[in-house]
Amino acid sequence: MRRPKLSIPYEWKSRSFWLESCQAYLYLLPALAILAVFTFYPFFSAFRLSLFKWSVVRPPGDYVGLQNYTKIFADKWFWNAVWNTFYYVAVSVPVTLFLALLIANLLNKPLKMRAFARTSFFLAYITPLVAVAMVWSWMYNWHFGLFNYILGLFGGSLVNWLMDPKLSMLTVIILSVWRFVGYQAIILLAGLQNIDKMYYDAAKVDGATGFRVWWHVTIPLLTPQIFFVFIMSMIGSFKVFTEIYVLFSGTPGPLKSAETLVYYILRKGRFDGTQLGIAAAASVFLFAVIFVFTLVQLLVTQRRVHYQ
Amino acid sequence: MLRKVILVGLISTMLAGLTVMAQEPVTIQFWHSMSSGHQPHLVALVDEFMAENPNINVELTYQGSYGDTEDKVNASVVAGNPPTMVQLYENVITPLVEVLYPIGPHMTQLEKDDILDGLVENNTFNGVLVSVPWNKSIMVLYYRSDLISAPPTTWAEFAAMSADLTVDLDGDGVIDRYGTGLRPYNPEMYLNYVVQNGGSILNDDWTAVTIGETEGLEAMQYAESLVPYSFISPGYLSDALGAGQVAMFVDTSAGYYYNNKAAVDNGYTMGVSRVPAGPVNAKSAIQGTNLVVFDMGQTQAQKDAAVLLAKFLIRADNTVYWSTRGGYLPVVKSAYSSQAWLDYVADHPEAAVEAEAMVDGFAQILHPNYGQMRSVLGSAFEEVLLGAATAVDAVANLVIELEALLDY
Numbered sequence: 001m002r003r004p005k006l007s008i009p010y011e012w013k014s015r016s017f018w019l020e021s022c023q024a025y026l027y028l029l030p031a032l033a034i035l036a037v038f039t040f041y042p043f044f045s046a047f048r049l050s051l052f053k054w055s056v057v058r059p060p061g062d063y064v065g066l067q068n069y070t071k072i073f074a075d076k077w078f079w080n081a082v083w084n085t086f087y088y089v090a091v092s093v094p095v096t097l098f099l100a101l102l103i104a105n106l107l108n109k110p111l112k113m114r115a116f117a118r119t120s121f122f123l124a125y126i127t128p129l130v131a132v133a134m135v136w137s138w139m140y141n142w143h144f145g146l147f148n149y150i151l152g153l154f155g156g157s158l159v160n161w162l163m164d165p166k167l168s169m170l171t172v173i174i175l176s177v178w179r180f181v182g183y184q185a186i187i188l189l190a191g192l193q194n195i196d197k198m199y200y201d202a203a204k205v206d207g208a209t210g211f212r213v214w215w216h217v218t219i220p221l222l223t224p225q226i227f228f229v230f231i232m233s234m235i236g237s238f239k240v241f242t243e244i245y246v247l248f249s250g251t252p253g254p255l256k257s258a259e260t261l262v263y264y265i266l267r268k269g270r271f272d273g274t275q276l277g278i279a280a281a282a283s284v285f286l287f288a289v290i291f292v293f294t295l296v297q298l299l300v301t302q303r304r305v306h307y308q
Numbered sequence: 309m310l311r312k313v314i315l316v317g318l319i320s321t322m323l324a325g326l327t328v329m330a331q332e333p334v335t336i337q338f339w340h341s342m343s344s345g346h347q348p349h350l351v352a353l354v355d356e357f358m359a360e361n362p363n364i365n366v367e368l369t370y371q372g373s374y375g376d377t378e379d380k381v382n383a384s385v386v387a388g389n390p391p392t393m394v395q396l397y398e399n400v401i402t403p404l405v406e407v408l409y410p411i412g413p414h415m416t417q418l419e420k421d422d423i424l425d426g427l428v429e430n431n432t433f434n435g436v437l438v439s440v441p442w443n444k445s446i447m448v449l450y451y452r453s454d455l456i457s458a459p460p461t462t463w464a465e466f467a468a469m470s471a472d473l474t475v476d477l478d479g480d481g482v483i484d485r486y487g488t489g490l491r492p493y494n495p496e497m498y499l500n501y502v503v504q505n506g507g508s509i510l511n512d513d514w515t516a517v518t519i520g521e522t523e524g525l526e527a528m529q530y531a532e533s534l535v536p537y538s539f540i541s542p543g544y545l546s547d548a549l550g551a552g553q554v555a556m557f558v559d560t561s562a563g564y565y566y567n568n569k570a571a572v573d574n575g576y577t578m579g580v581s582r583v584p585a586g587p588v589n590a591k592s593a594i595q596g597t598n599l600v601v602f603d604m605g606q607t608q609a610q611k612d613a614a615v616l617l618a619k620f621l622i623r624a625d626n627t628v629y630w631s632t633r634g635g636y637l638p639v640v641k642s643a644y645s646s647q648a649w650l651d652y653v654a655d656h657p658e659a660a661v662e663a664e665a666m667v668d669g670f671a672q673i674l675h676p677n678y679g680q681m682r683s684v685l686g687s688a689f690e691e692v693l694l695g696a697a698t699a700v701d702a703v704a705n706l707v708i709e710l711e712a713l714l715d716y
Contacts, residue, residue, distance in 0.1 A: 057407050059386045163540060249543040251493050255696050275680060
């Protein structure tokens with residue numbers, strides 16, 4: 001059997017193709033340069049650094065191979081951070097998405113002051129996170145906080161929200177859900193408004209109403225937005241840090257009960273600079289986890305996403 | 309003695325200044341962490357220095373918190389371009405020693421002898437005085453003088469008084485005021501007890517962990533005994549003091565302004581005393597940073613100018629100026645007998661208490677992994693304060709974790 005000849009793509013033979021391509025890359029160059037310096041270089045440096053015992057005065061220090069990885073895998077606080085991170089992601093992502101779906105559905109109805117409602121929900125996302133977390137830390141205050149005041153009105157006892165290890169991740173999750181539900185709702189709302197009315201008309205003709213329409217028409221046609229929000233929310237959740245840092249006054253919560261992987265990386269890499277290799281190893285681990293989860297998501301949900 | 313020291317200091321500063329003046333103008337960078345409250349006083353001091361040394365230009369740059377400054381200094385060292393002078397904690401200095409320009413060899417013996425003894429040891433690396441202490445504070449006992457007429461002076465008195473002052477004022481079953489407050493992330497509270505009981509974290513040559521011995525365990529057990537009478541707070545206790553939730557607590561003298569304001573704003577009065585004495589001594593932890601000069605691309609003129617600035621800042625008159633306005637304590641012995649300090653103490657009796665404690669204080673160890681060790685100490689302390697572990701178990705785990713950090 002004769003081998004097919006390798007053929008150069010037709011457009012490669014065109015001078016205008018190369019001119020346009022060069023032009024395109026020139027436009028992309030500034031953004032690529034910034035990404036190269038602030039994203040790609042640190043990204044690959046982390047892999048390299050994870051193989052060294054860091055030295056500030058003689059960087060990168062002594063080559064230690066995979067020793068940093070064995071150290072983190074043997075560190076109980078590393079697994080504590082992994083557990084806390086997975087707990088946060090497993091709860092906050094689906095809860096936020098579910099509530100965002102409900103809110104988007106409500107905002108899509110012809111309500112009075114709908115514009116005000118949409119703005120209000122989105123405000124939570126655009127308000128600076130540090131300011132938000134500071135206010136919430138006072139709302140969670142054991143003696144003077146708003147939440148305990150409300151609990152007291154209903155006869156409940158005071159809850160030590162920020163000093164009880166069993167509740168610390170929950171306090172972060174509640175704050176995160178409040179913060180991101182509006183942003184996700186706006187994206188889903190855009191998707192809802194993009195659904196062609198003919199699908200609903202067809203469903204009506206078939207006698208479908210209420211929940212059945214929502215489940216069999218709205219949700220499938222909203223899957224591109226749901227998929228996008230889910231992936232972005234999951235990737236962002238794995239990197240949670242600021243809420244914890246401010247809510248717990250610069251600590252990772254009582255008994256490190258709110259220490260996530262990013263906080264662990266900061267703690268290892270920051271205090272005296274001698275553990276930067278270990279911090280790099282932990283960050284490579286975090287990258288691997290997010291990469292695997294994103295890949296699985298893409299494979300599992302791709303067939304279920306319905307594009308109009 | 310005081311006049312001699314000041315005279316020597318002035319003459320050597322002037323001579324060195326004349327030497328520098330005879331050279332080309334020189335610019336040095338001083339990175340600091342002094343925020344809005346302290347910065348004007350630092351600027352005033354540096355302006356005075358530049359007036360005394362017209363050929364030296366000091367570029368003062370605020371770098372944020374101590375942690376932010378340390379991050380930036382480490383990054384600048386990796387980049388091979390650190391500033392001329394920085395303020396740093398001891399454990400951050402240790403890994404940088406080989407790229408630092410020792411200040412001690414450029415001081416007279418009189419000047420070195422004038423630095424508080426505990427602080428000299430704490431700035432000496434491999435037998436050389438590399439850095440000099442600068443903005444130092446000491447842990448003291450703050451107490452509500454409207455509730456406590458005579459503050460406790462021993463561990464036993466402190467424990468008894470804490471128990472007596474822990475009350476449920478409205479009878480609803482919830483404690484409204486605790487006798488004392490403890491901060492899990494301030495392991496210095498635990499270290500006070502360790503040292504006061506004659507213990508230490510490591511042995512002298514850093515080859516073994518000693519905090520698990522009897523002295524360290526008893527110190528943790530004492531802290532454990534205080535838990536039922538303690539307001540446990542992740543942050544500073546000034547808010548709890550102002551809210552009437554604590555009657556007394558041990559904390560840094562640098563927090564005096566905030567603690568006093570919290571008390572006064574809420575109609576209380578506050579006193580300051582030495583921390584209650586333990587079985588062996590009444591030492592408490594010294595905190596605060598030190599001045600270092602880098603030797604990584606700096607010219608000789610820059611290094612000399614930076615050494616001159618460091619000596620200027622710790623000169624008796626200037627350390628008194630800095631301390632009386634910044635809430636710190638003078639770092640040289642001669643300052644404590646100066647008229648300016650004595651006048652200040654006459655109007656601020658808490659300063660006398662702090663000064664007495666300072667002379668008797670202990671500073672942090674110089675081990676390069678001390679930052680991580682401090683984190684581990686805080687975790688063990690926290691486990692006990694939150695009831696997650698007994699003192700025995702917490703100390704046993706602490707020893708294991710500290711042993712893993714001995715190697716550097």
